[in-house]
Amino acid sequence: MENKELIFDNNADILIEKADLTKEPPAEEPYRQYWFIKKARELIKAKSEELGRPLTSSTVTFGCQMNARDSEKLAGILERMGYVEVQEEEADFVIYNTCTVRENANLRVYGRLGYLHSLKKKNPHMMIGLCGCMMQEPQVVEKLKKSYSFVNLIFGTHNIYKFAELVVSALLSDHMVIDIWKDTDKIVEDLPSQRKFPFKSGVNIMFGCNNFCSYCIVPYVRGRERSRNPKDIVREIERLVADGVVEVMLLGQNVNSYGKNLEEPMTFAQLLQEVEKIEGLKRIRFMTSHPKDLSDELIEVMKNSKKICKHLHLPLQSGSTEILKVMNRRYTKEQYLNLVERIRAAIPDISLTTDIIVGFPGETEEDFLETMDVVEKVRYDSAFTFIYSKRTGTPAAAMENQIPEDVVKDRFDRLLSKVQEIGREMSSRDTGTIQEVLVEEQNSQDPHLMTGRLSNNLLIHFEGDTSLLGQICQVHLDECRGFYYMGTKVG
Numbered sequence: 001m002e003n004k005e006l007i008f009d010n011n012a013d014i015l016i017e018k019a020d021l022t023k024e025p026p027a028e029e030p031y032r033q034y035w036f037i038k039k040a041r042e043l044i045k046a047k048s049e050e051l052g053r054p055l056t057s058s059t060v061t062f063g064c065q066m067n068a069r070d071s072e073k074l075a076g077i078l079e080r081m082g083y084v085e086v087q088e089e090e091a092d093f094v095i096y097n098t099c100t101v102r103e104n105a106n107l108r109v110y111g112r113l114g115y116l117h118s119l120k121k122k123n124p125h126m127m128i129g130l131c132g133c134m135m136q137e138p139q140v141v142e143k144l145k146k147s148y149s150f151v152n153l154i155f156g157t158h159n160i161y162k163f164a165e166l167v168v169s170a171l172l173s174d175h176m177v178i179d180i181w182k183d184t185d186k187i188v189e190d191l192p193s194q195r196k197f198p199f200k201s202g203v204n205i206m207f208g209c210n211n212f213c214s215y216c217i218v219p220y221v222r223g224r225e226r227s228r229n230p231k232d233i234v235r236e237i238e239r240l241v242a243d244g245v246v247e248v249m250l251l252g253q254n255v256n257s258y259g260k261n262l263e264e265p266m267t268f269a270q271l272l273q274e275v276e277k278i279e280g281l282k283r284i285r286f287m288t289s290h291p292k293d294l295s296d297e298l299i300e301v302m303k304n305s306k307k308i309c310k311h312l313h314l315p316l317q318s319g320s321t322e323i324l325k326v327m328n329r330r331y332t333k334e335q336y337l338n339l340v341e342r343i344r345a346a347i348p349d350i351s352l353t354t355d356i357i358v359g360f361p362g363e364t365e366e367d368f369l370e371t372m373d374v375v376e377k378v379r380y381d382s383a384f385t386f387i388y389s390k391r392t393g394t395p396a397a398a399m400e401n402q403i404p405e406d407v408v409k410d411r412f413d414r415l416l417s418k419v420q421e422i423g424r425e426m427s428s429r430d431t432g433t434i435q436e437v438l439v440e441e442q443n444s445q446d447p448h449l450m451t452g453r454l455s456n457n458l459l460i461h462f463e464g465d466t467s468l469l470g471q472i473c474q475v476h477l478d479e480c481r482g483f484y485y486m487g488t489k490v491g
Contacts, residue, residue, distance in 0.1 A: 012190050029161065029188045036164035040081040043171050057083035058091035062109065063099025065251055065287065067132060069202040070160055071097045076192035077163050089119065093127045098134035100217055102389050106134055113148050120150055127170060129153035131160060135180060136221035155179045157222055161188035183223040189232050199470030200247040201240050205233055205271065209253035211290065214328045215396040218253060227259050230271055237278055246472065247283035247438055254290040269297040276307050282472055283438065284308045288315060291339055292330040303346040310347065311457040315355040319371035323360055333370060340378050351381040351456035358415055359388040359408030361399035368411045375418055381426045381456065382483060383419045387412050427458060428480035434490055437475045439468040460485040
């Protein structure tokens with residue numbers, strides 16, 4: 001498939017081939033899933049021969065980078081089973097990896113399911129699977145059982161590693177297969193993955209969240225924090241680098257909490273130092289970093305690193321200490337500003353980005369102006385700004401003092417205007433310099449241009465050809481055009 005590469009350990013590939021389908025599937029993971037991959041391959045081959053064509057699949061992702069990484073695993077397993085990846089409209093098997101951060105995300109999925117139902121009527125062989133955060137809500141599963149009985153497979157966030165086994169169950173069943181776990185402490189390594197880019201990849205370092213911000217559903221659907229073994233993380237990255245990856249994004253709901261539940265505790269800063277040692281790896285990114293526990297140790301490691309990108313996403317959410325307390329963010333406005341000061345003192349050229357919520361219950365005009373004050377003092381390169389929306393199942397949804405819509409809209413517009421004004425100024429500060437750029441794709445508007453990403457995460461377009469894909473080039477930043485650059489390759 002174009003721009004996609006299958007990443008898989010050769011040894012595991014051999015083990016799939018060696019799986020003995022005449023025997024019961026092994027109990028131990030991941031060998032059990034290898035057995036089911038081979039079993040699915042057998043079933044899919046038979047169906048393909050019956051239809052006289054290959055069976056096709058489509059993996060559709062809603063939500064965050066964690067979901068995107070999970071989807072790469074789903075796509076990799078489907079490919080290994082024998083499915084050929086196509087667009088959603090043409091697929092025999094569509095899997096939706098869902099998000100539930102906002103209720104609108106749920107409504108979007110229900111809308112898309114109606115569309116899939118019409119496709120399924122035309123293609124009786126079609127199967128529909130749903131997984132991810134939305135499936136961890138009991139009321140969602142009940143609604144699906146009642147109103148969307150044409151769905152074949154439903155599972156959640158905790159048992160994605162069982163995908164092969166669940167697909168086999170669905171292929172052999174005339175009824176909806178449902179497998180939802182409330183929580184897990186299990187982490188299964190060494191499953192196939194199909195990544196979007198051959199030269200960069202996300203890498204999960206932990207799963208779950210213990211923070212319980214009052215507006216957020218994630219801890220309820222992703223479960224408690226559990227960290228991967230550092231040796232497994234390093235081993236995965238080494239294999240990725242051997243396969244051509246030059247940049248990794250370390251992923252966790254709060255990477256600063258990494259390692260606390262390990263038998264031999266390790267800090268996130270210490271993990272970064274281990275990843276830094278991997279030969280051939282050029283760039284390290286990570287997200288998300290919670291301000292409450294971003295350590296001086298981490299700042300020092302970032303300062304001294306030759307590989308960690310000069311970009312830090314540091315969600316603020318609100319500049320009001322009062323609102324932050326009600327949000328259960330566990331830092332004050334002053335502590336946040338002090339943290340930014342320490343980061344900037346150590347890494348003067350760092351790019352800071354953030355998330356901000358406007359209109360949280362009880363937010364006064366004074367609270368909002370505190371947020372504006374932080375924006376003016378920190379001077380973010382960019383910010384993701386959100387109007388607060390009630391999320392059923394969170395403490396904030398039941399709070400009184402919900403803010404009138406017109407008031408929220410006015411505040412949001414004022415914040416957005418300020419964020420964009422400052423962002424344009426900050427983004428242009430490197431104009432006229434030469435910077436390293438990872439070339440990511442051919443420009444969709446002009447085939448003579450390539451598009452790459454600076455260390456600070458900004459995009460740049462410059463003249464070149466596809467032979468540059470995946471390379472790190474020296475590029476002169478000729479002109480800043482708001483939130484991206486036009487440049488000229490040097491050398």
